[in-house]
Amino acid sequence: MKAIKFLAAAIAGLAVCAAVQARTLDEIKKDGKIIIATEGAYPPFNYFQGSKLSGFEVELGDAIAKKMGLAVEWKALSFDALLAGLRQDRWDVVMASFGITEDRAKAVSFTSPYYCSGGVIVAKDPAIHTVESLNGKTVAVQTGTTYMENVKKLSGVKEVKNFPQDTDARSALLNGRVDAWVSDRFVAKTALASNNTAGLKMGDFVFVEKIAAAVKKGNGSLSAAYDKALAEVMADGTYQTISDKYMKEDIRCH
Numbered sequence: 001m002k003a004i005k006f007l008a009a010a011i012a013g014l015a016v017c018a019a020v021q022a023r024t025l026d027e028i029k030k031d032g033k034i035i036i037a038t039e040g041a042y043p044p045f046n047y048f049q050g051s052k053l054s055g056f057e058v059e060l061g062d063a064i065a066k067k068m069g070l071a072v073e074w075k076a077l078s079f080d081a082l083l084a085g086l087r088q089d090r091w092d093v094v095m096a097s098f099g100i101t102e103d104r105a106k107a108v109s110f111t112s113p114y115y116c117s118g119g120v121i122v123a124k125d126p127a128i129h130t131v132e133s134l135n136g137k138t139v140a141v142q143t144g145t146t147y148m149e150n151v152k153k154l155s156g157v158k159e160v161k162n163f164p165q166d167t168d169a170r171s172a173l174l175n176g177r178v179d180a181w182v183s184d185r186f187v188a189k190t191a192l193a194s195n196n197t198a199g200l201k202m203g204d205f206v207f208v209e210k211i212a213a214a215v216k217k218g219n220g221s222l223s224a225a226y227d228k229a230l231a232e233v234m235a236d237g238t239y240q241t242i243s244d245k246y247m248k249e250d251i252r253c254h
C-alpha cells in the first residue's frame, strides 16, 4: 500500500514536471534561437511568398527576437495545431493572429497585444453589410477562430460553414457557395485590394479583439522579455515601418 502511494506521488510529481518544462528565457538565450510557430496561410499577417514565410507577424517576430538577442527558427503548421504545440513544448511562441479570449487564456499565456482588430463582414451583395443582414444567410469562417465562435452566436444566421484555412473561406464566397465571409478587418482590406477579389465589399464589424503572441501557460520569464522587446520595437519606429509596409497604416492598439 505504501509502495503504491509512493508510486502515485512519483507519477503526480512527473506530471507537474512535464507541465513546467517549457524553455525558460535563460534556456532559450543559451541556445541563441527562439522557435516561433505560425500558420503561413493568413495574408498579410503570415503567408508564403513562394517558399518564403512572410508577412507582418513574421517581420515583427524577427524584429522582437533581434531585440532579445535571438535568432528565430520559424515553423509553419495548421492553425489548429498551434496552441496545442505550446503545451507539448514543440515551440516557444505562437504568432498567428490569435485573439485574446478567456477560453484560450485558460490554456496558454498571452503577451501584450501587438495589434487591435476584429471580425468584419465581407460579401458580394451590397445589402449584406450589417450583422442584422446576416439573418437567414450562410457564412464562411475559418475553423477554430474567433470568427467561427462569434458568428455562431448570431442566432439569425442560417448556417456557419467552416474551412480549415481562412483563404478557403474567402474562396467559398468568391465562388458563390456562401453569402458572406467573416474574417479580420486587415485580412479583408488586403484581400479586397487585390484584383482577383473584384465584387467583394467590406461591411461592419461583428466584434473587436486584441491580437497577441502566446507562450506556454505560466512561462512568465519569456512573456516578460517578449513584452519588453515589443515595447522597444513599438518605440523605435520598427513596428510602424512593418505595419505601414503591409497595412498602409499603424495597427497597434491605442
Ligand code: ARG
Pocket: 038, 039, 040, 041, 042, 046, 079, 096, 097, 098, 099, 100, 142, 144, 145, 146, 147, 166, 184
Ligand atoms: N483572429 C482570429 C482568432 O483569433 C483568427 C486568427 C487566424 N489566424 C490564422 N493564422 N489563420 O481566432
